[in-house]
Amino acid sequence: MKFANDAVPGVSGYFPQNVPEIGTPLEKTDSMPLLFTPITIGSVTFKNRIFAAPMCQYSSDNGHATDWHLVHIGSIASRGVAAICMEATSVVPEGRISPEDAGLWTDSQMEPLKRIVNFVHAQGTKVGVQLAHAGRKASTYAPWVQHKAGAHNTASSEENGWPDEVFGPSPIPWSENYVEPKELTKDQLVEIEEAFIASIRRCQEIGFDFIEIHGAHGYLLSSFVSPLSNVRSDEFGGQLLENRLRWPLRLINRCRAVWPKPLFVRISATEWAEGPEQENGIWKQFGIEQSKIYASEMYKLGVDLVHVSSGGNWSSQKIVAGAGFQVPFAESIKQVNPERLVGVVGLIKDPKLAEQYLQDRKADIIFLARALMRNPHWPLEAAEQLGVRVKAANQYERAFYRL
16 A cells, blocks of 8 residues: 555655545546546646635634644545635735734745645645735634624734734725725835745745635735725726726736746626626726626736636625526636636535536636535535546545445
């Protein structure tokens, strides 16, 4: 029996190597579901089309991954997904969503991540990380943290927050319960770019297979592209879409230049604000028409995949949620860029529906988040529903294929 440290170069740890890889079909047929068909993105081949989306755990120690992350990510890696994107990981301390959030701004944060990456690789699973800056939604409370400020959601310095170091494109708070951000200067924008580059160099040494840039959910890049949160008077803001996209695209371009492996960008395709996206030639909110332009510009820069989500930038958003509710946004971007890769996330629970989205070319990758929290074995059960037998972990195989 081969063990991980024998089978995977550079991987330490003593646990049986799974051959064939977990989540791969045991028998190949002409009618193989696309969900379980490999896909190559750039220089990396993924064993199927089921990716774990980034899921904030609010369980880091001053930005450092903990044993919780090893168990959480490891449990998903051993259940058959092709890839895992680790949670929003800030490139600077003040870019964290909460004091308990992940970071990659210092070298000491690398070793705990290497341990996780090595374990994931030993399961035949690819792993990436979502690099992020929370912008005006930084220094908030983890969901279960009790605080003293009543309805206010910004953590004070006494609570390990940084309310005086919250920045955004314009001094517009996320809501009345959040601190008013300071407007970023042009020099500060360059500093943030340099922080992303420094984090990417750490990603190279850690051994991540891909990087996703967080451009969704009202965090820094998302707030830059929206006319509701970016009213700057310089070349990086205001009514002109070209201006609002300028800095995010510059950042993405710089990241692409130093990262040779697959590069993804997650976006909010609409912010679910009331009223039309455009009225009398004036952009009123950020929506799918601007997202199609944004995605097309990213592809021109060499982005390998746009990961389509929505919402998070307008505190009074009116989301119309349901099974696969974000698939139409992904489909719209795919139609404009038919040869480019699009991923989709959002209440995708039914494997047959997930397969149909792929068959209909509405998306190329299915991202799952809460579905995997509820049921880490979703890939194996999906295979059963789709009529294909796939490899379970050696340690769990008797639970699936033996009486």
